[in-house]
Amino acid sequence: MDASSPSPRRRGRCRFAVAVTAQILALAPMEAPAAEPADAGKPVVIRIDNFTFGPETVTVAPGTTVTWINGDDIPHTVVSQSRIFRSKTLDTDDRYTFTFDAPGEYPYFCSLHPHMTGKVVVKDPAG
Amino acid sequence: MHDPTDSDGDPSRPSRRGALECMAWAGTGLLWTLGGGLPRAVGLERALAAEAAPAPFSFLQISDSHVGFSKPANPDALGTLREAVERIRALPQKPAFIIHTGDISHLSKDGEFDDADQILRETGLPLFFVPGEHDLLDDEQGRAYLARYGKGSRGAGWYSFDQGGIHFIGLVNVVDLKAGGLGNLGAEQLDWLEADVAGLASSTPVVVFAHIPLWTVYPEWGWGTQDGARALALLRRFGSVTVLNGHIHQIIQKVEGNVAFHTARSTAFPQPAPGSAPSPGPMKVPAGELRRHLGIASVTLVRGSEPLAIIDTPLAG
Numbered sequence: 531m532d533a534s535s536p537s538p539r540r541r542g543r544c545r546f547a548v549a550v551t552a553q554i555l556a557l558a559p560m561e562a563p564a565a566e567p568a569d570a571g572k573p574v575v576i577r578i579d580n581f582t583f584g585p586e587t588v589t590v591a592p593g594t595t596v597t598w599i600n601g602d603d604i605p606h607t608v609v610s611q612s613r614i615f616r617s618k619t620l621d622t623d624d625r626y627t628f629t630f631d632a633p634g635e636y637p638y639f640c641s642l643h644p645h646m647t648g649k650v651v652v653k654d655p656a657g
Numbered sequence: 658m659h660d661p662t663d664s665d666g667d668p669s670r671p672s673r674r675g676a677l678e679c680m681a682w683a684g685t686g687l688l689w690t691l692g693g694g695l696p697r698a699v700g701l702e703r704a705l706a707a708e709a710a711p712a713p714f715s716f717l718q719i720s721d722s723h724v725g726f727s728k729p730a731n732p733d734a735l736g737t738l739r740e741a742v743e744r745i746r747a748l749p750q751k752p753a754f755i756i757h758t759g760d761i762s763h764l765s766k767d768g769e770f771d772d773a774d775q776i777l778r779e780t781g782l783p784l785f786f787v788p789g790e791h792d793l794l795d796d797e798q799g800r801a802y803l804a805r806y807g808k809g810s811r812g813a814g815w816y817s818f819d820q821g822g823i824h825f826i827g828l829v830n831v832v833d834l835k836a837g838g839l840g841n842l843g844a845e846q847l848d849w850l851e852a853d854v855a856g857l858a859s860s861t862p863v864v865v866f867a868h869i870p871l872w873t874v875y876p877e878w879g880w881g882t883q884d885g886a887r888a889l890a891l892l893r894r895f896g897s898v899t900v901l902n903g904h905i906h907q908i909i910q911k912v913e914g915n916v917a918f919h920t921a922r923s924t925a926f927p928q929p930a931p932g933s934a935p936s937p938g939p940m941k942v943p944a945g946e947l948r949r950h951l952g953i954a955s956v957t958l959v960r961g962s963e964p965l966a967i968i969d970t971p972l973a974g
Contacts, residue, residue, distance in 0.1 A: 580936035583879070596765060601937050603728040605794065611836045618795045621764060622728065639836035642790045645879040647837050 576648065578606050578620070578640075583648035588641060590630060591655050597627045609641045616641075714821035715957035717745060717752040717782070717864070720903030721923035723791065725763035725772040730939035731947060734763070734925035737777050741924045741953050745780050751956055753820060758903035758921060759789030759868030760808075760868070770805055776868050777912050788814055789868040789904060790831040799832065815846055817853050821958055824857055826850065828867040830882045840904075847884065851891050862897040862958065862965070870902040872911070872918050875931035881904050889916060899965050900955070905937070905951075908969050919967055922952035930946030934971035948973030 554605045566617050571593055573596065598608045600620040604640040608617040617626035630636065630652045640646035641645065658738070719741060726734040745755070762769035777784055786806040793799035803814055810816040813832040818825050828850070830840035842850075854863070863873065871888060873881035882888075892898045898916040906928035909920045926939040927950035936942065942950055952971040 581938065582936070601732065602936070605791070618689075618796070619764060637836065641834055642794075643879050644834040644836055644838045645877070 544639055573597060575599055578646075581606075581640075581643055581646055583638075583640075583646060586647070587649045587651060589651040589653055592631050592652055593629065594629055594652070595629045596650055597625050599623065599625045604642045605642065607642055607645065608638055611637045611639060666801065667780070669854065682924070684974045688728065692940055710756065714956060715750060715752045715955055716820075716821070717748075717755045718758060718921050718954040718956065719745075719755055719777075719867075719924060720758040720921040720923055721760040721906055723760050723763040723923065723925035724776075725737050725766060725769035726925050726939075728926075728939060730941045731951075735772055736925045737948070737951055737972060738762075738773065740948070741951070742776055742779050744939060744953065744970065744972065745782070748955070752782060752794075752826075753785050756785060756825075756827075756901065757916050758866050759790070760791040760903065760923075761786065762842045763791055763925075765792055765794035765801060767801070770801070774805075779925045784826060785818075785825070786814075787829055787867055788831055793831060797828050797830035811844055811849055812843075812958060822863055823958060824854070824860055825864065826853065826865045828855045828871070828888065830867045830885070832868045832872070835883070838883045839873070839876060839879055840871075840885065842867075842882060842884050842930060843950075847887050847891070848942075850888055854891060854895075857895070859894045860896055860903075862899070863892055863895045864899045864901065864956075866901040868902065870909075870918070870920055870966070871900050871903045872913075874905060874920070879935040880931065892916070899964070901954075901956075905931075908939075908952075910934055917965065917967075919954070922969065922971065923948065924951050924953065925971070927951065 564599065573595045573646055574588055574590055574597070576588060576596060577599045578598060581602065581604075583598070588596065598617065598620070600606050600622060605619045605621045605657065608615070610616060615628045615638070616624055620626055630650055633652045633654055636650040638648055638650070660874050722738045723734050726737060726903055731737060731903070745752075756912040757777070761773045788799065788802045788806070792802045799813060803810070807814045810827075813829040814827075815829050816827050819844045828842060828846065831841050832841065833843060834841050840843070857863075865888070867882070869882055871882045871885035873885070897914055900916060902918070902920045905920050906923035906926065907930065908922055909921065913917050927942060927947075928937050930939045940950075952969055954967055954969045957966045
């Protein structure tokens with residue numbers, strides 16, 4: 531993971547804050563690498579390799595910057611199922627970054643290969 | 658052209674046929690013959706051998722040229738497309754036209770489309786296209802494709818036409834894909850399809866072409882179309898239906914009732930057999946073997962009781 535630069539805040543984040551409530555977070559899938567969000571604010575990297583988002587589910591604290599990096603020889607995209615975020619086409623080694631401010635669950639997929647799905651869970655560290 | 662030593666014949670004297678044989682794997686096409694309404698694909702090699710038996714009507718399928726692709730699986734996708742076109746130009750029996758089943762470009766860039774168009778034009782044949790997901794990657798998600806190839810089409814680029822007594826239907830199943838799902842036709846296109854075939858006699862041979870297989874080849878890799886069965890149900894009454902697809906960069910065929918399914922090779926790079934690799938990504942094959950995995954297909958309509966003849970031809974054998 532890249533622990534360097536502070537997360538670049540992006541415009542218009544707050545309007546999504548009410549979209550999803552935090553109450554169902556306890557149901558986060560077991561494959562989530564951490565039931566509790568990692569260090570608040572620490573950037574998170576999701577790799578795209580072999581037509582798979584890895585880790586498939588990440589749990590982060592509000593304000594966390596998540597970066598997807600495409601390691602495949604085929605382009606992919608990162609598209610929120612609720613259209614909250616959408617990357618451009620990511621060719622090999624291209625990356626896309628989004629900062630998650632509002633608690634909630636953010637399922638996403640690759641619009642070119644829709645069998646590729648993942649989820650970002652945003653959760654207050656206090657629980 | 659590629660090294661002809663891969664062919665079975667005398668490598669020191671590559672005849673025209675030998676040279677064409679060589680291309681049979683690496684990016685040429687399928688020659689399709691419709692016989693008695695049923696399709697048969699015939700490798701270009703066999704088509705070339707049958708010089709005395711002219712087919713009444715034939716057309717060619719080419720797919721997944723991925724112009725712009727330059728990764729290790731094939732650093733020169735433009736070059737192998739050019740080889741495919743050379744093979745097409747060498748056919749003794751000129752096909753009526755070419756169907757391109759999508760992924761013309763790799764990243765939908767204008768330059769990629771320009772290069773593909775310039776090379777494909779050298780066939781001197783009319784061309785019909787349907788988009789692959791790689792052709793809709795412009796910022797406006799397909800506007801560039803429609804501006805270039807969509808004249809006279811509906812919706813995201815679907816259309817039909819009649820040639821040689823066959824009803825041809827080009828479908829688009831790479832738009833508005835749903836998370837966790839497969840290829841998608843959508844209600845609007847299915848409604849159009851229903852109306853499109855409503856007036857046709859059931860004896861009319863039908864050829865349907867789309868990028869992603871309309872039948873479920875391997876859902877774990879997304880190789881299928883969510884609502885493909887609904888399209889096929891609309892075609893069930895026809896005595897001869899041929900479904901031509903691309904996307905999976907390898908030949909897979911099956912026959913179900915009156916429906917013959919066929920996927921074509923790519924002219925750019927091979928992909929692994931379903932489930933045989935960690936992912937469907939480009940398959941790097943040993944140097945010298947690439948052209949055995951690329952190819953074209955030609956289809957011939959034979960009136961009578963024979964099925965459509967489909968000839969798959971690699972760029973190299």
